[in-house]
Amino acid sequence: MAVRLENQSLIKVIDKRSERRRHFAKHKWLYLFLIPGCLYLLIFKYIPIFGVVIAFKDFSLVRGIWASEWVGLDNFQYLFQSKDFYVVLRNTLILSFYQLLWGFPAPIILAIMLNEVRHMAFKRVSQTILYLPHFISWVVLAGMIINFLSPSTGAVNTIITSFGYKPIPFLLEPSYFRTILVSAEVWKGMGWGTIIYLAAMTGIDSSLYEAAKMDGASRVKQILHITIPGILPTIVILIVLQLGHILDNGFEQVFLLYNPSTYEVADVLETYTYRIGLIDGRLSFSAAVGLFKAFVGFVLVLGANRIAKLFGHNIW
Template identity: 75%
Template sequence: MQWTVQETPPAQAVTKGEKTRGELYRHMVRHKWLYLFLIPGFLYLLIFKYIPMFGIVIAFQDFSLVRGIGGSEWVGLENFAYLLHAPDFYKVLRNSLVLSFYQIVFEFPAPIVLAVMLNEVRHIVFKRVSQTILYLPHFISWVVLASIVMNFLSPSTGIVNEILKSFGHEPIPFLLKPEFFRTIIVTAEVWKGVGWGTIIYLAAMTSIDPTLYESAKMDGANRFQQIRHITLPGIASTIIVLLVLQVGHILDNGFEQIFLLYNPLTYDVGDVFETYTYRIGLIDGRLSFASTVGLFKALVGFVLILGANRLARLFGKQVW
């Protein structure tokens, strides 16, 4: 009796793409709740960030609300040429750059310094209470915070002018003085955001190996030497990332705080691209020109963030 051996057909090879898709599917099923929590953020970015990008074409049109995007006349780069020759453009550009410079010099290092100080506090109760108090201004809207600033600086009832009166000084209308406006804006932004910024740096400090501090103490290093040689190098990558992002938004000075605190007397030092766009776009109805200003800001920010990342690579801190 002859026995025949039947060869089994070889198993069908699984392609790399199918394997990757299978792993991705299993990963999504295993972490379905995490992906579910991503949906609100994804919808926010899609609706308010990506879909409005189609409106960029308005910058190249003589846009009319009646004719719409499809029926408006195309003018090419005419709006950009007008922007570069507009009498207010360079004043607004100067104000935006000066305010951004102040923000980088004073506002950016503030949470780093505060995080280092809180990290050195050994009294747990005092540390937690301090963190809570410092975080609170972040959750106050600019409308409320602007009202607080106005009340503090009021020439008649403000606490700052009351202190000046007690020393025999005349009241100063701070919000009407152009020389004080930028200082007020930057100080208010530091007060509002410094506590929230410390969260990122304190989280970064938790990844530093505690044995490094113990070794430094055994070698006789004091607190300042530990901060200089362990803490700051340990969060250097986080600092570089946030600095690159800050440089990318160098022309974004914020709308609410400036709009709520500035007035015609401080236009020369306080008018930035956000308020400029608001006036020419919504008040004057020149939507095409307002879109041109926004696109110009985006292009400048894109170039700056590429340049900042290039510098980060040269210093050995690759961000991307």
């Protein structure tokens, strides 16, 4: 009896191995296409994780990572005792809140509007035009913003002065900086963000819309009771992922638009880390800031997923 059971288990193992071989042979090209992506993640994402140790050391380029002096939590202690850190953290959180408040719903609203367009040629042209800003680099976009808002030659101030008012130095006024930055980010990413939501809408059963029309439901009611519930899982996934980047405002856009007169509202963790780490040469301190950001993002993703589970939309 024992010999029979052993033979059966051996046969199962052999069957599983042969099944795996057949599966790999069938999908070998797909696995080959995965290799570059896996190598990229390994080289640029996973191997550099070992460098996080410099956050706990007094890192020296001459000594190297492992030979540098171990200082424990000194970098984190200095970080949390620094007054500049709390100003930078406040600016980061405020900008992230504004980007989440205005930037997250914008692609959803735009995708719903595009989904309601019935003229296919107009819909395709509109989508193409709305996608284009995504491909404009922040260097070019920052130059456009500076030129448009220039007090002397900018188109905006030309209109303002034509009504008899004085030109406004928008980029030198702290009160305007956040509005300009968030508006530019929403305009740049709004069209590209609609791709995911439009793809999610294609998965909604068309018979639901037909049944709603037969029951006399208006377009607005169809959107509220069919379209939005149909893309709600996608919305939940994206908002959970975005919460993980709550302390990421983007280095390029802030660095290219801010100046000393707007530091009080524009200086964020990315620019702070750049100044401290690269300009001042305190790489250990900048690594501590980066590790703090990663930890906060990790906790927020776990918390958001836990909240999503309560509503039946868990990710994992």
